[in-house]
Amino acid sequence: MAADNMKMRAQLKGGLVEVKLLMSHPMETGRRKDDFGQLIPARFVQLVTATLNGKTVLEAQWGTGISKNPYLTFRLKGAAPGDMITVTWHDNVGDTATQTIAVTAA
Amino acid sequence: MQRLAMQRRGFLSLLLGSTVCLLLQPLTALAALWNKAAFEADKLNAASKILTIDAAVASTDIQIIAPDRAENGAVVQVEVNSNIANTDLIYILVENNPTPLIAQFAFSNGAQPYIVTRIKMAESADIKVVVKAGTQFFSHSKHVVVLENGCG
Numbered sequence: 001m002a003a004d005n006m007k008m009r010a011q012l013k014g015g016l017v018e019v020k021l022l023m024s025h026p027m028e029t030g031r032r033k034d035d036f037g038q039l040i041p042a043r044f045v046q047l048v049t050a051t052l053n054g055k056t057v058l059e060a061q062w063g064t065g066i067s068k069n070p071y072l073t074f075r076l077k078g079a080a081p082g083d084m085i086t087v088t089w090h091d092n093v094g095d096t097a098t099q100t101i102a103v104t105a106a
Numbered sequence: 107m108q109r110l111a112m113q114r115r116g117f118l119s120l121l122l123g124s125t126v127c128l129l130l131q132p133l134t135a136l137a138a139l140w141n142k143a144a145f146e147a148d149k150l151n152a153a154s155k156i157l158t159i160d161a162a163v164a165s166t167d168i169q170i171i172a173p174d175r176a177e178n179g180a181v182v183q184v185e186v187n188s189n190i191a192n193t194d195l196i197y198i199l200v201e202n203n204p205t206p207l208i209a210q211f212a213f214s215n216g217a218q219p220y221i222v223t224r225i226k227m228a229e230s231a232d233i234k235v236v237v238k239a240g241t242q243f244f245s246h247s248k249h250v251v252v253l254e255n256g257c258g
Contacts, residue, residue: 016218029226031204046140050217057217063145065200065208065226067181073222074211 005097010085011106017079019050021072021087023097029064045070047090052079054086081105141210150199150206150234157207159197159236159243165190168235168246179227179252186221188237193219195238202231227252 007022023045030042042064050058058074079085081103088098147153154160171185186196196219198208208225219237227233232247 029204052215055215057213057215059212059214061140061145061210063205063207063209065203065205067224067226071183071222071224073185073220075218075220076216077218078216 006087006089006099008085008087008099008101010079010101010103012079012081012103013106015077017076017083017085017103019074019076019085019087023070023072023089025068025070025089025091027064027066027068027070031064041093043091043093045089045091048072049088050074051086052076053083079103141207145207146205147207148205150201153199153205153207154236157197157210157236159238159245162236162243162245165237165244165246168237168244170233170235170246170248172233172248172250174249175251175253176227177253179229179255181224182227182233182250182252183222183224184233186235188219188239190219190237190239190244192239193237194240196221197236197238198223198225199234199236200225200227200231201234203228228255 005024008019010017010019025045026043027045028040028043030039032040034040044064045062045066048060048062049056057076083103084100085103086098086100088096090096144153144156147156151160167189169187172182176182184198186198188196194212196211199206200208209223211221213219227250230251232249234245234247236243236245
């Protein structure tokens with residue numbers, strides 16, 4: 001998976017670091033049909049993990065109900081500019097992507 | 107000579123078997139993390155039972171910000187904030203979806219019990235948020251009218 005798979009931003013705002021991310025993923029439910037009436041196989045992100053300087057801060061499990069090109073915002077206390085945030089996802093067909101960014105001051 | 111060949115065959119198949127096992131291990135470990143039964147449950151009650159969240163107490167300390175009317179059920183933005191102390195987990199469920207459990211979020215090491223994400227809604231329904239704090243469960247719901255269904 002290419003590095004541009006995930007767009008990420010982490011900004012310090014009023015004592016909290018707000019992390020926003022947008023993943024590029026089809027999030028197919030497995031119930032949709034293509035133009036020829038064939039079922040499109042399920043393909044969706046199941047696990048998302050975020051770490052702050054290597055320590056786990058957020059662990060998410062997702063079903064097929066998260067929208068295509070998943071969007072997520074979360075907030076961290078006790079993080080400062082320069083700290084590193086890494087987000088990794090895994091989907092049901094074995095694809096995975098990971099990205100790391102530094103926290104910036106707003 | 108034949109016996110030696112047999113031994114070698116046995117050894118090779120053992121080697122192959124263990125390699126396959128080693129390769130499969132990370133995959134099964136990953137699959138074990140994902141709550142398959144809960145995510146594939148097709149009724150809200152069934153999913154709630156599996157997650158043992160069916161005894162959640164209604165609480166207004168959970169805020170759900172979502173539109174009253176969603177133009178497009180494929181993308182409904184939901185903001186969830188828990189003011190309940192020691193919130194460990196937040197679950198998002200949608201009652202009338204083919205699989206009601208949407209997501210589970212676990213917070214640790216300074217992560218705030220706050221999430222914004224976008225979900226699919228098959229039809230007008232309640233978005234139900236369940237919070238686990240220690241050994242207690244709390245819930246809050248918000249009704250969203252869906253004008254165009256999101257599961258195509």
